[in-house]
Amino acid sequence: MDMNSLHPLVRVGAACAVLALAACASPEKTPAVAAVAVSHNAVDNAVSAGAPALAPAELSSAREKMMRANQALAAKDYKTARALAIEAQADAKLAQSKADSAKSTEAANQIDADVQALRDQIDRANSDQR
Amino acid sequence: MIIRFHFLKSLAFAGALLLAACSTVPTSTPTLDEARADFVAANNNPQIATYASLEFKQASDALDAANRAAAQHESLDAIDRLAYVAKQRIATAQEVARAKSAQAEVANAARERDKVQAEARAAESDRARRDAEAQAAAAQTQAANAQAQAQDAQMQAQAAQQQAAMLAERSARLEALLVELHAQKTERGMVVTIGDVLFATDRADLTPGGMANVRKLAEVMMQNPDRTVSVEGFTDSTGSSAHNLQLSERRAAAVAQALTSMGVPRERVATRGYGEAYPVASNDTGANRQLNRRVEIVLSNAGQTIPPRAAQR
Numbered sequence: 001m002d003m004n005s006l007h008p009l010v011r012v013g014a015a016c017a018v019l020a021l022a023a024c025a026s027p028e029k030t031p032a033v034a035a036v037a038v039s040h041n042a043v044d045n046a047v048s049a050g051a052p053a054l055a056p057a058e059l060s061s062a063r064e065k066m067m068r069a070n071q072a073l074a075a076k077d078y079k080t081a082r083a084l085a086i087e088a089q090a091d092a093k094l095a096q097s098k099a100d101s102a103k104s105t106e107a108a109n110q111i112d113a114d115v116q117a118l119r120d121q122i123d124r125a126n127s128d129q130r
Numbered sequence: 131m132i133i134r135f136h137f138l139k140s141l142a143f144a145g146a147l148l149l150a151a152c153s154t155v156p157t158s159t160p161t162l163d164e165a166r167a168d169f170v171a172a173n174n175n176p177q178i179a180t181y182a183s184l185e186f187k188q189a190s191d192a193l194d195a196a197n198r199a200a201a202q203h204e205s206l207d208a209i210d211r212l213a214y215v216a217k218q219r220i221a222t223a224q225e226v227a228r229a230k231s232a233q234a235e236v237a238n239a240a241r242e243r244d245k246v247q248a249e250a251r252a253a254e255s256d257r258a259r260r261d262a263e264a265q266a267a268a269a270q271t272q273a274a275n276a277q278a279q280a281q282d283a284q285m286q287a288q289a290a291q292q293q294a295a296m297l298a299e300r301s302a303r304l305e306a307l308l309v310e311l312h313a314q315k316t317e318r319g320m321v322v323t324i325g326d327v328l329f330a331t332d333r334a335d336l337t338p339g340g341m342a343n344v345r346k347l348a349e350v351m352m353q354n355p356d357r358t359v360s361v362e363g364f365t366d367s368t369g370s371s372a373h374n375l376q377l378s379e380r381r382a383a384a385v386a387q388a389l390t391s392m393g394v395p396r397e398r399v400a401t402r403g404y405g406e407a408y409p410v411a412s413n414d415t416g417a418n419r420q421l422n423r424r425v426e427i428v429l430s431n432a433g434q435t436i437p438p439r440a441a442q443r
Binding site for chain 2: 083086087090091093094097098100101103104105107108111112114115118119122125126
């Protein structure tokens with residue numbers, strides 16, 4: 001078959017296929033595996049920070065995406081695996097920071113109340129003296 | 131040449147197809163819009179700049195990636211995923227800023243609490259010191275008062291003692307003088323008798339001895355201003371009653387005159403002549419008659435008047 005005898009449209013279609021393949025080429029396996037590992041770590045950190053009690057929605061979202069990322073890894077869909085892992089990591093970090101801020105806010109409220117109670121006590125002592 | 135031209139035409143067509151495919155992708159998604167709005171809010175939060183600059187930079191990079199994907203017309207799904215990550219990172223930056231600002235508040239409150247406690251302790255010790263000072267001052271005042279009272283009491287005791295000593299001395303002096311004058315205690319008062327020998331015979335002039343006795347009596351009266359005297363003259367029964375009465379009066383007046391001349395106020399001296407009345411002995415012998423010729427000076431008791439002479443015996 002002579003190349004020149006091919007219909008121009010066929011040649012265009014072939015070029016398109018090549019371009020599309022180049023554009024949609026799957027990312028490497030290694031970055032996907034690394035991203036999933038980092039996300040796993042982030043989820044663990046969120047759990048130690050108290051996220052199960054303080055940021056349950058974000059944590060379960062992170063866990064669900066981790067699970068799907070692992071499924072995608074198993075299916076060798078590295079692009080999806082990496083994207084899900086990055087999302088899971090973002091969710092896990094948000095869960096951790098939410099837990100941290102909840103604890104810090106609680107501590108701040110507690111000490112503010114302590115200081116106020118102390119002030120009240122001193123005011124009472126002073127007014128008793130007078 | 132024709133073939134090459136055809137090839138170039140084919141390439142242009144393929145590009146146009148791709149562009150056509152991508153032109154259906156919008157430049158934004160709802161998630162990207164949310165992420166952009168969240169970014170603006172975070173950018174306006176001063177606490178983010180203070181406490182979460184690193185997290186905000188990461189969020190900003192994530193949003194840039196999503197915006198780039200949108201500008202390059204990547205798939206809706208790809209843009210959404212990147213926008214979602216950006217959105218979560220912006221939220222993370224907000225939470226980190228909240229946590230760190232709360233931690234800063236805790237540190238501040240702890241300092242505040244320490245300060246308040248220190249103030250309370252200072253106020254407490256200040257109060258204790260003031261109380262102690264007030265108590266010390268009160269105790270001092272009390273001690274000073276007690277001392278003043280003790281001094282007053284001592285002074286009063288001394289004054290009383292001095293008074294008592296003075297009275298005792300005056301009393302002793304009076305006693306001594308009365309002894310010297312041979313005064314006799316009677317119901318009417320102390321009676322000092324100036325005998326006949328102290329007058330010139332049958333006359334009313336006192337002898338120097340009589341004057342000496344009168345002077346002692348004047349001294350007694352000067353020292354005891356609350357006493358008065360009654361000077362009473364008597365004679366024996368020799369001679370006429372009128373003469374005797376007159377002589378007795380003159381002798382009494384002579385004694386009163388002598389007392390007055392020694393400074394005794396006249397109003398404290400009463401005189402009376404009784405003549406032959408009230409003899410102290412019978413008139414049968416010369417010695418007895420001499421006893422009857424006399425002047426008796428009755429010294430009143432302190433502050434009292436002299437009762438009148440009892441009826442003649």
